Structure formats: C-alpha cells, structure tokens
Amino acid sequence: MAWRRLRLGRKLGKMAPRTLFVRATLAIVVPTILLQVIATYVFYEQLWDNVTGRLARSVVGDVRMIAALHTEFPGDVNSEWIIQRARSDMRMTVTFKPGATLPERRAPAFYSILERELTNALESDLKLPYFLDTAPTERRVLIAVQVPDGVIEVLAPLSRLYTTSSWAFLAAMAGSAMVLFGLATAFVRHELQPIRKLAKIADALGKGRDVADFEPEGSLEARQAGRAFLTMRERLRRQIQQRTEMLAGVSHDLRTPLTRMKLGLAMLDDGPERRELEADVVDMERMIEGYLAFARGEGDEEPTPVDVGELLEDVASGARRDGGIVVVGFTGDLAINLRPTAMKRCLSNLVVNALRHGHRVEMRARRRKTAIEITVDDDGPGIPADRREEVFRPFFRLDASRNPMTGGVGLGLTIARDVVRSHGGELHLEDSPMGGLRARLRLPV
Known part of the structure; x- marks a missing residue:
C-alpha cells in the first residue's frame, strides 16, 4: 500500500503546476471558486427552485380560474369579458378554441427548472388535461387546457415565472471571481518578487560572479532566506580566503628550507648523491607549485x-x-x-x-x-x-x-x-x- 501511495503522489506531483506563482495563485483561487460553485448550486437548487415553484403555482392558479370562469359562465360575451380581464389584470393572452383537442404531450426537459416547476404545479393544482410549451416566441409560455367545449390557450409572460435577480446573482458571482483572481495574482506576484531576486543572486554566486550586498525584503520567511544566503556567502568568502592564506604561508615556509637545500647542494661535489638530491628538490618544488595552483583556484580574478x-x-x-x-x-x-x-x-x-x-x-x-x-x-x-x-x-x-x-x-x-x-x-x-x-x-x- 505504501508504494502505491508513493506512486500516486509522484503522478500527482507531475500533474501539478511547476512554478510557485501558479501554485500559490491556485491555492487562493480554487477554494474560492469551489465555494462560489457550491453557493450557486445551493441557490439554484433551493432558492431559485422555491421562487420559481411559487411563481409557477401563481400562474397555474390564474389558468385554473380562467378555465373555471369559462365553464361556469359560457357564452361569447362572458368569454370576451374573461379575455379582457386576463389581459389587464393577469397579463395573460387568452384564446378560446371551440371543439379543439390538445396536442400530444411530451416529457419535461430535466435541465429546465421552469418547465419542471410548471409541470409539477399543473399536475397538482390544475386537475384538467393540459399541454405545456415553454419555448414559444416573444418570451412567453403556452399553457393549453382541455375544457368540455374545446381548448383554452393561455400565453403567460416569462416575467411572471422567474425573477431577474438570479441573473444579477450570477453576474455578481462572476464579477467577484474575476476581481478576486486579479487581486490574488497581484498579491502572489508581489510576494514572489523577493524569492525571484534571491534566486537570481544565488545563480550569479553559483556562476562565480560577485554578489553585492542587498537588503532582505518580503515576508518573514523570504527575509530569513535572504539573511541565511548572506551569511552563507560570507562564510564561503572566509573559507576561500583562509584556504588561500594558509597555503600561501605553507609555500613560504617550505620555500625557505628548499632554498637552503639548494645552497647546500651547490657546495657539494658532483656525484650520484648530489644528482638524486637535486631531483628530489625539483620534485618538491613542482609539488608545492601544484598545491598552490589548487589552493588559488580562480583567485581574486x-x-x-x-x-x-x-x-x-x-x-x-x-x-x-x-x-x-x-x-x-x-x-x-x-x-x-x-x-x-x-x-x-x-x-x-x-x-x-x-x-x-x-x-x-x-x-x-x-x-x-x-x-x-x-x-x-x-x-x-x-x-x-x-x-x-x-x-x-x-x-x-x-x-x-x-x-x-x-x-x-x-x-x-x-x-x-x-x-x-x-x-x-x-x-x-x-x-x-x-x-x-x-x-x-x-x-x-
């Protein structure tokens, strides 16, 4: 199980963004976006459902009253009066079609909250055969009701079935998300400036270039990293200087006895022993020069x-x-x-x-x-x-x-x-x- 979790962690690590800027921005933005998505879901599933359901029941109640008035008070004069009152008081357009029958009904679309709520209200409150069409022209909904002498068609405006505040809510959510994203981007970019600066300075030091003093800035952690870098730079400088000075002193101390040995060899008679000692002295000089070259490195160049x-x-x-x-x-x-x-x-x-x-x-x-x-x-x-x-x-x-x-x-x-x-x-x-x-x-x- 442990190795499986390790492999999963590696895969997720490869999928994650590589820059700290993107990761930090996502850490701020993603939870907020998830919160807005949840809030929007709750709004649509609870608040908007409730508001739409109540408005749908109000429209269906008016349709039921129109059907009841037509049944109780038949005649052309009464029908004209019903049409006039429906237009002026209910903002509905009513048409009577004597002898007509309803078209075949279709199942409501599952994604349409309006059609779902209207269908529920018609099923529970109307108690009459009906036909519903939520996609007619001129932003109106068609509700047709079967009565004994024909069909009553009612065109109800969409403004009676939903409130425009829902769109304002969505616009506010989208706008706040954009503002938040802009603020988060600016904030993260500002906070990462000291880290980028420190990375450039560390890269220059790694390439052997001289790094001037700088004042650590940014967050507490960024300032701590900057101070630690300055301390490390000073320690490296002291270490290199001490190494060079130590080897220079050693070379000076060794060259003095070597010079004495050369003078002593010059006073000896030529022979195998002298030549062997001279070869040893030459080897020692060569080794000392090699040690100094290693200690100097690039020196102060x-x-x-x-x-x-x-x-x-x-x-x-x-x-x-x-x-x-x-x-x-x-x-x-x-x-x-x-x-x-x-x-x-x-x-x-x-x-x-x-x-x-x-x-x-x-x-x-x-x-x-x-x-x-x-x-x-x-x-x-x-x-x-x-x-x-x-x-x-x-x-x-x-x-x-x-x-x-x-x-x-x-x-x-x-x-x-x-x-x-x-x-x-x-x-x-x-x-x-x-x-x-x-x-x-x-x-x-």
Whole structure:
C-alpha cells in the first residue's frame, strides 16, 4: 500500500503546476471558486427552485380560474369579458378554441427548472388535461387546457415565472471571481518578487560572479532566506580566503628550507648523491607549485566578457609551441562572462593531460540553449568508466608509481573541475569518438 501511495503522489506531483506563482495563485483561487460553485448550486437548487415553484403555482392558479370562469359562465360575451380581464389584470393572452383537442404531450426537459416547476404545479393544482410549451416566441409560455367545449390557450409572460435577480446573482458571482483572481495574482506576484531576486543572486554566486550586498525584503520567511544566503556567502568568502592564506604561508615556509637545500647542494661535489638530491628538490618544488595552483583556484580574478573561441585558440597555440598536435573548432556566438586566466588554466590542464597520454587533441565549442559546451578529445588509451570520478580527487593518479614522466602530482583534473564549478558549470569524462577520453565542459550562459 505504501508504494502505491508513493506512486500516486509522484503522478500527482507531475500533474501539478511547476512554478510557485501558479501554485500559490491556485491555492487562493480554487477554494474560492469551489465555494462560489457550491453557493450557486445551493441557490439554484433551493432558492431559485422555491421562487420559481411559487411563481409557477401563481400562474397555474390564474389558468385554473380562467378555465373555471369559462365553464361556469359560457357564452361569447362572458368569454370576451374573461379575455379582457386576463389581459389587464393577469397579463395573460387568452384564446378560446371551440371543439379543439390538445396536442400530444411530451416529457419535461430535466435541465429546465421552469418547465419542471410548471409541470409539477399543473399536475397538482390544475386537475384538467393540459399541454405545456415553454419555448414559444416573444418570451412567453403556452399553457393549453382541455375544457368540455374545446381548448383554452393561455400565453403567460416569462416575467411572471422567474425573477431577474438570479441573473444579477450570477453576474455578481462572476464579477467577484474575476476581481478576486486579479487581486490574488497581484498579491502572489508581489510576494514572489523577493524569492525571484534571491534566486537570481544565488545563480550569479553559483556562476562565480560577485554578489553585492542587498537588503532582505518580503515576508518573514523570504527575509530569513535572504539573511541565511548572506551569511552563507560570507562564510564561503572566509573559507576561500583562509584556504588561500594558509597555503600561501605553507609555500613560504617550505620555500625557505628548499632554498637552503639548494645552497647546500651547490657546495657539494658532483656525484650520484648530489644528482638524486637535486631531483628530489625539483620534485618538491613542482609539488608545492601544484598545491598552490589548487589552493588559488580562480583567485581574486573578476569575470569579464570572453570569446571562448579565442580562448581555445590561445590554449591550442601554447600546446603547439610545445610540440603538441591540437585542432580547434567552434561555431556560433561564444561570448560569455568568465575568469579568463582561471579558465585558460583549466583548459590547459585538460589539453596537457590529453597530450601526455595521446598524440592528437581536438577542442570543440558550441552554444546550447542555456550553456556553452566545450569538448576536449584525445586518441589515447582513455580511462575506465568506473574510475573516471576517482581521477578528480586531489593528488590521485592512475599511475601508482608517481613517475613524473607520466604525470604530475594529481591535481590537474581537480583544478580543472574546481574552476568549471566556480563558474556554475560541470565537467564530465566520457568515451571519445577518437578512441580515447573526452572531457565535456558545460558553462551556463
């Protein structure tokens, strides 16, 4: 039973509107509309039924009196007097048809309250054969009554059978519903403005853009969310600053003994021991530079408009100077706000990593609906699918020997993903059509 309720809840969730504006508006409008529908139903089924029933009995009473007068006082003179009195006092048009018979009766329409109430009144009060037609011309109702010497036809005006206040009631209900809908729409739109503003600011922060201070506004919950966002932003800034300062201090402390080691090595005689120590010092310097690059990330660089195509060409030119074979291709408008130095470092890491394991690299870029997509393909051996997430971990290398000829310190891909995520994007590794590895970057516009 639990899983059935869960599936039903998911289906209902998919059917529900997706925006908070529509949901909030419906939460206000739907109960009111249901209340109006119920009120209208009660009005028509109770009040209008009662009023229409009483008016119908009044009309049927007049028809019965006309039939009784015609029977009690026959003759043309009396008939003319009855017609005159019916027209002036009852607003009815009466016609006597001597020797006529009633047409065949039909069942009343179930949806017509007027016809239903008239039929009930005729059945209970008239006590004579009759024919009813509620759809004649000139907004009148025809009631024909069989008397011994013929048929009496009575045309009663519709104004005697229902009141126009019912239409006024419907107009008032429809008008109030429209006014309520307009007020609810304006109210919800106003209340959602702080949430939309906070969403834009959070999106800008996620894309690595500087977010200025703002005053939380709106409802209590919206102000609480705004204050929580400002607190989170300050904590992130402090964390990044502390990380950078800590690594800068560590690098300074480590470079001092390294300098002393270099001076000590310069005073030693040339030999295998000296060369081994010099290699160790070079490795330590390379590792320290890698740690600093990872800690700096994008640094304090401000986002600026950058043409991604030109950035790819710049990265490819640097790789070609080092002897690499790099092909670049891009289409469409690729202008976007980026931290150019950080993004160049990211792409350079990907290209260097690709050239280290392959012979040819292709970089492509194109604009999607909401993002710019960059792919870096190589013809190397690739990375097994079950280990592609592991290579993004800091200091992780597939080559367990840590040989500097086959790789760095294990921070290239980590830095690349860190830069892409600081721009609000994502970096994934896939199989390449060239047979090696594909790095796919998506940068939101």
